[in-house]
Amino acid sequence: GAVVSQHPSRVICKSGTSVKIECRSLDFQATTMFWYRQFPKQSLMLMATSNEGSKATYEQGVEKDKFLINHASLTLSTLTVTSAHPEDSSFYICSARRIATNEKLFFGSGTQLSVL
Amino acid sequence: DAKTTQPTSMDCAEGRAANLPCNHSTISGNEYVYWYRQIHSQGPQYIIHGLKNNETNEMASLIITEDRKSSTLILPHATLRDTAVYYCIVRLPESYSGNTPLVFGKGTRLSVIA
Numbered sequence: 001g002a003v004v005s006q007h008p009s010r011v012i013c014k015s016g017t018s019v020k021i022e023c024r025s026l027d028f029q030a031t032t033m034f035w036y037r038q039f040p041k042q043s044l045m046l047m048a049t050s051n052e053g054s055k056a057t058y059e060q061g062v063e064k065d066k067f068l069i070n071h072a073s074l075t076l077s078t079l080t081v082t083s084a085h086p087e088d089s090s091f092y093i094c095s096a097r098r099i100a101t102n103e104k105l106f107f108g109s110g111t112q113l114s115v116l
Numbered sequence: 117d118a119k120t121t122q123p124t125s126m127d128c129a130e131g132r133a134a135n136l137p138c139n140h141s142t143i144s145g146n147e148y149v150y151w152y153r154q155i156h157s158q159g160p161q162y163i164i165h166g167l168k169n170n171e172t173n174e175m176a177s178l179i180i181t182e183d184r185k186s187s188t189l190i191l192p193h194a195t196l197r198d199t200a201v202y203y204c205i206v207r208l209p210e211s212y213s214g215n216t217p218l219v220f221g222k223g224t225r226l227s228v229i230a
Binding site: 004006031032034036042043044045046049091093095097103104105106107108109110112 | 154157158159160161162203210215217218219220221222223
């Protein structure tokens with residue numbers, strides 16, 4: 001199956017700093033990638049849809065100025081958590097589907113963000 | 117707006133079959149039943165999906181009732197590595213739904229016990 005790679009897998013940062021998370025489709029191209037957030041013992045919640053070459057679409061309640069998404073190529077989307085606070089500590093997961101196919105969505109392995 | 121109902125948690129003895137139920141009484145005619153699982157601190161993994169016929173692959177079997185209002189995912193010989201949260205999702209297939217995200221409910225936390 002297709003491979004979606006996320007980096008870093010774990011990051012610890014100080015409150016007020018910004019953190020960038022990368023999501024790469026290693027062996028396929030994707031015009032759209034999805035970003036999810038997951039708090040402990042809860043389900044995955046969709047944060048935003050990342051569209052290559054255009055602005056991301058954010059779900060209700062997700063601050064677009066705080067969670068900056070850039071999808072500059074067909075294989076890379078980045079999520080930047082700006083001015084991170086302890087309440088942003090969470091597990092962030094991306095997913096993607098091979099362009100112009102009916103394949104299933106593939107998920108990255110996730111990034112655990114801890115803000116001190 | 118979850119379209120599925122699953123038990124919160126289940127236990128299963130190692131080596132036995134794990135049967136995970138899912139109710140989806142409002143499923144529409146062209147919606148499929150998908151199953152994903154998420155092992156702790158990893159991204160979700162696709163398991164299987166079906167429309168109305170029973171399906172089997174190398175990971176699991178999917179049994180869908182004739183009225184399609186419920187289904188059961190069967191892991192025939194559960195191992196410790198099958199401990200995970202299992203999500204039952206009802207949606208249109210990719211050929212109809214286009215590039216839309218998966219919407220996850222709360223899932224069932226399966227614990228396989230030695």
